Amino acid sequence: MNWRNIRLIFMREVRDLLRDRRTLFMVFMMPLLLYPALGIGMAQMMLSYREKVRTVVVLGSEYLPPPPLLAEGAFAGRWFVTAKEVSQLEVVTPETVQQLEEQLREAADDARPQSQQDELTRQRELIDNARQLQVLHQKLQNLEQQYLEAASSGRDSDEANNSIDDAEAASPADTDRKEALAELETEIKQTREKLSDLFAASNVQVLILVPEGFAESIERTTEQIAERNVTEEGNEVSVPSLTVLHNNADQKSQIAYSRVKNVLALWEADILKQRLTAARLPESITTPVNPQSVDLASEQELSANVWGTIIPALLIIMAITGAFYPAVDLAAGEKERGTMETLLICPASRTEIVWGKFFTVLTFSCATAILNLVSLGFTTKYMVSLGGSTGGSIGRLGVITPPTFEAICWILILLIPIAALFSALSFALATFARSSKEGQYYLTPMLAVSTGLTVFCVSPAVEITPFYSIMPVIGVGLLLKGLLSSPDHSTMLIYVIPVLVTSTGYSILALWWAIDQFGREDVLFREAERFNLGLWIRQLLREKQATPTFAEAGLCFLLIMFLQFATMKFMQSLLGPMDLIADPTLMLKVLLTQQVALIAAPALIMGIMLARSFQETFKLYLPQVPYLLIGLTLPFFLHPIAIELSQSLDWFFPPLPEAVQETLAAMQNDSISPWLLLLTFAVAPAICEELAFRGFILSGLAHHGRLGIAIVFSSLAFGLMHMIPQQVFNASLMGLVLGLLCLRSNSLLPCMLLHFINNGIEVLRGRFYQDIQGAIPRENGFVTFTETEYHYHLPALMICVIVAAAMIYWLYKHPASPPRSRSEQLHA
């Protein structure tokens, strides 16, 4: 690779993009304009928000006990934390209406200001509405009271009836009473709805109803307490209470109510204080425990928490956006403008071209992300200082300090692998596209998927685990979140290496794919064809080839995954209500059906429809004896290794979901026939999964003759189908061995054998663990075990590894003779 060429291409592409108005806008202007614009918008919204005044109507304010709750058409200032809040709630009472009327009467007829006249009408309406509400509310309360009485009297008579004669049918009186109850119920419902409708139309946000004689009642109780005249039961006086009507589904009412609630709470506390003083009791009596909460979070940490949520999300989204447009321009755009061939005939190799272009995309991706962060940072800082000085809502966020120098370093370090991954992916996809427009279609799903992953990363409870640390995008996102927001970085540092290594690995894979795409004639010189679905399918069926194509194999995998996903709900409903103890075989039957209908059937149907040679597609040939022997013996050597591996990696994976644990428990259920277990967990998977994954999918993936890639992809597909991380890992490894065995023996039979034996050992081991453990002497050189865990000793394990490796190496070196000649021999 010639770095001079890469640099030349890089410099040219950067200059080219910098001369493009669209890119400049996306990369530089957007972040610089977007956040300040958002900031201005937010500030304006907050200003207009503050001006809104909510209306509270108080009926019966004359019955309010001291200290005065209201003052001059509003709540008294002392019931608010800040004086400014007083003006946010307007209080209308019959008295305020009277005052207004008097003012108007005093003023000369011609001097009556129209606005005051309007105000009077408005307030009168409010009071009228409030009165109606009060009446309706009273009615509702009466109805509810009636209902309660009727219901409780009924219950008494029921009990009486039961004690006399259980078998006696319901008396006619009983039915009547039930009808009356039902009638009452509907009436209550109707009244409640009417009340709610009326409230919504009333323009009143909160209505406070003060019952008659409320002040006296409060005072009386205060006196009684002061005289120690109250006992638990003895207080016969029913204490009337304030009623506050509001509607929590309406935002205006909700906000007003939350304010009114605070006011009332403070007011009530004051009444309580008076009561205590009158009773000569200490004020502290109401707070016997009085826990003191001490928040140790420093300003630095509070802001770190804010940054930890915002920065990873922004970084990921902006890294994609920044990679997206340059990638389309550099790959699909170059095709579109007809300069691709000019570049291809220059002495730079295609790998050099890809590297040069990749570095360009990476640069723009990083630049976009950084510019966005900087712009956001400065806008936020400015907004906060603005909010802080005027005491607005942002001011409550506290002082947001900028991220520390260390945090900024981490951001920059982790930005590179994530930007590299997106750059390489976008570039590969954009290379495949014929035009810029097509490129954008391909890249949109990537944006959607990454956005989903980002949302997952910033969800509050999600933290980095060893498993997450090796996932693409998620690893980086969670690590960055942890580094920025957790007070103790040292716990995060152990994840830095795995995250960096795996994300670099993913980037290299993506880049390798991009280089591969760039080297393919059919990708570079794809001609525009009119796509006709009907014609395409007819072509597919008419001109089918002996084995399925790469794309058809991919489709088969997606179909299987889709079927699994689509039937998930159905399976759950089937398994949900079932009692495992009553019929433990039901789950096995479901699993069996799943294997046949959702895995084997799609592959077989696709095989019949899309491939000319059913035999070649599903490798239905008699294998040569050595391969059969390997299929027969290899699982016995692989099994200890697999057990040891999965046990030693147990810490790495998230715990198993409950449903899976249940299934695993079923394998140890003594009441189920071992034959049924073998059928479900060994025979069916061996046949069905092999037909699908080593049959159709592997044949299709190997169609172009790239066997290594075919094996890796088919085993990944095989792993992914197992859904649960542990099994994905185990099955992927097993898939590598099975894939190699299948391609080398050119027969599905050894694979089925290996698969069956491998699963069979596991089934029998679970089912007969007591017998097995009883049969093995405790002291032996090979294995020690507990009820659930087996630990093979190093010598035994070494033997297994050596034998397994030898067999796999032999497979690697010995492809079977081509099938055609052998089948001819068989016929002869």
Added chain:
Amino acid sequence: MIRVQDLSKSFADLKRGQVKALDSVSFEVKPGEIFGLLGPNGAGKTTCLRILSTVLRPTGGLAEVAGYNVMDNPAQVRANIGFMSGNTGIYDRMTGREMVEYFGRLYGIPENELQPRIDDIIEMLQMHDVAEMLGSKMSTGMKQKVSIARTIVHDPPVLIFDEPTSGLDVLVARAVLKTIESLKDQGKSIIFSTHIMREVEKLCDRIAVIYKGEILASGTVNELEEKYNEPDMEELFFELIRLREEEIDSPNNTGQNG
């Protein structure tokens, strides 16, 4: 300088299955010679020239440029070739001079030689007006001039022009042909593909008529005219194609081509 032997290329087509774009094509081009590749659209001219420029890989046969095999030494082949076709556009957001400079640097020309070389080419092609103009602002003729400048900036021994005059007005086309002629006088091996008979008669030392991936006839213009007893090049061309079509349609020959 250019040696092509039994060159074949087939590719998969969604509608037609495996299509043979080139079928056992052989020819040779010596220094100081212009070789004309003559054929209708879709005959396989562009595929053949793309293989020579290493953009496509042959599925069979051999192709050598300046002694380097296109399969084994693609980088060397590209360094020794100047290639221009309807598909080698110029960058919109670069001036004519920057464009030529960029490719000059990619060809590894030292900076102190590059600038005088570019000045010479600008002088030679009379392209002072486009040197500082962005590609997006240029007319077709201006773009073609920049393309030629790009093709010859590294002074390659082999030059390939794939329909260089298509879409040009008579004046510019004439200038382009003059340039190619002067390059021949400098001793370059030149392949010139076209479907315009007049250009072939005027410019080419030897020609090959290519149709449906096969060479139907080759030789000097005079040789061909004598061989087929047809003084008019255009008539000769149609006659060759007609004969070939008859051959394909006749039932006893179908097996040969299928």
